[in-house]
Amino acid sequence: MDCTEYRRLINELLDNEITERDEIDLFDHIKMCENCKIYMVNMNKLKLTIKSSFENNKKEVDLSHSIMSQISKSQPKKVLHIKKSYNILYKIASIVVILSLPLLFSSFSKKETKVSKDDTRDMVLEHLENSQNKNVTNIAYVIEK
DSSP states (O other): OOHHHHHHHHHHHHTTOOOHHHHHHHHHHHHHOHHHHHHHHHHHHHHHHHHHHHHHSOOOOOHHHHHHHHHHHHHHHHHHHHHHHHHHHHHHHHHHHHHHHHHHHHHHHSOOOOOOHHHHHHHHHHHHHHSSOHHHHHHHHHHHO
16 A cells, blocks of 8 residues: 555545554555655544534524514514504594594484374385385375275
């Protein structure tokens, strides 16, 4: 095997993907080859540096607080606006009802006009004559006579 193949095995070793047989061959080679030994040390340092950078910058991001604060900032304005418009509508409706009450009571207090029997009979006969049912019209003439 040449050094290129051993460097591939070094990467497998650092990734914990190497077989036992390849691991034994690799360590035998590293004892004799200074370049591969330096490569292994440098790759190990690189792996540890990358790993530590992720661990040091690892923050638990709690977006729920941020989202909820944004929601609470935006919602009350809309809710208050809607409540204000409903308050105005309730006030207008109550004023209309209050102003219409006297009109309602005044219509009940008016005296009803009396209609005579002759006027009633004339209205019924006129209605029956205008209707399309001839039997009803014939009955109306019988009642008249």
